[in-house]
């Protein structure tokens with residue numbers, strides 16, 4: 001699993017720049033354009049929230065757990081709809097930012113949440129966090145499926161029979177290459193180089209192999225009700241993010257300046273944040289990666 005240091009590297013470091021670029025309580029996962037790229041980023045994120053709400057039941061009095069809640073966008077939506085949301089994240093900056101907005105967020109490992117922590121829930125959601133739950137080491141040791149099965153077991157124990165789980169995650173796509181070819185020393189612009197860049201941006205993280213692996217691991221406790229690919233929508237989401245991050249702003253420039261020592265001393269940092277390419281986009285375009293929205297129901 002990506003640990004706290006890994007997640008602080010990926011998320012806490014960019015906390016203020018993220019909030020200045022995208023707004024407080026913004027989503028950091030693929031939006032739902034459904035191919036209609038005339039929507040604004042905010043409209044497409046809103047459409048995603050509405051879709052999740054409709055599928056898992058978000059509304060007055062409903063208790064919803066958000067595993068890997070980021071800067072709290074879904075929790076804010078749950079609150080707006082009269083529900084009661086609880087979130088967990090391993091990024092300390094995210095937890096602080098969420099709490100400033102009155103959201104109930106705990107700095108806790110999403111994989112280990114039990115009813116003893118926050119009670120039971122009517123529904124669970126996890127968007128863009130599943131990617132971090134298995135590490136390259138877990139995979140190499142043959143533990144990937146066990147990690148997922150344990151997680152689904154924990155989630156099922158929090159829900160009533162028929163309770164719903166919405167899971168949105170990147171996966172390795174149909175053109176994924178053998179792992180031996182993934183290397184930062186591979187030729188620049190090769191598949192292996194882009195995938196290695198991804199692993200620098202998201203240290204400690206290893207993706208599931210297609211939605212099939214996820215569905216199979218969930219199967220003893222959950223049946224899949226609905227699944228769709230959000231790959232093309234994710235490409236548009238990233239385009240919009242890059243625009244926002246690039247918009248000039250004096251405060252952002254000052255914050256970026258504070259990261260210069262990190263830039264000078266860490267090659268991982270340079271590769272992750274300043275290589276000038278969007279490894280995510282290229283991996284989606286080449287279908288080295290795909291992205292799935294999955295709606296599950298707990299078996300009875």
Ligand SMILES: C[S@@+](CC[C@H](N)C(=O)[O-])C[C@H]1O[C@@H](n2cnc3c(N)ncnc32)[C@H](O)[C@@H]1O
Pocket residue numbers: 001002007011026027028029067068069070071072073088089090091094108109110111126127128129132133
């Ligand atoms: C890409 S962000 C997505 C955030 C949010 N769900 C959204 O849609 O904007 C991934 C989130 O997963 C969290 N995360 C990853 N692994 C975690 C773990 N083991 N326990 C708790 N949170 C985790 C990160 O801290 C981060 O908040």
